[in-house]
Amino acid sequence: MDDLVILMVIIVILMVLIILLYVIENKEYKEDKVDKKMNNQIKRAKIDMQKLEEITENIERDYKPSNIELTSYEKEQEQSAIISYQELLKNRDNQQTINIDKVSIDPEDMPLPSFKVNLMNYEKEEAFLKALKQLQSDLARWENL
16 A cells, blocks of 8 residues: 555656646747747848838939929919018018008997897787696696596
8 A cells, every 4th residue: 555655646746747847848939939929020120121221212312303383373473472571571662552441430420220129929829828728727637537
């Protein structure tokens, strides 16, 4: 019987050791897998940055702005546009003056507005109210029956 107990203890210890080794190996495998994923993502990011830098260099090197074709109206507006304060002062004498007639704001000179007020006719509303009261009293009688 003692031999059997010792054998069982040894088997349990072996099983615990096997489980521990499995857990440790699995953990290391997962860490290696995560490290590989991170390294792959870093490599992809570096490649993407290199591609973006190449595209930026190509644009900076090859970009030539095209001339915009203006219509006659746009050319006229461009020529007559005031761009700076100095131009505004220079063009001040060329501007047309507008004469505005004086308007009196004296209350005595202003005509008084007339208002037309229509008073409401309450005959229809009173008839409706009487009909509602009659309906209420009829309903009350029917409930009491």
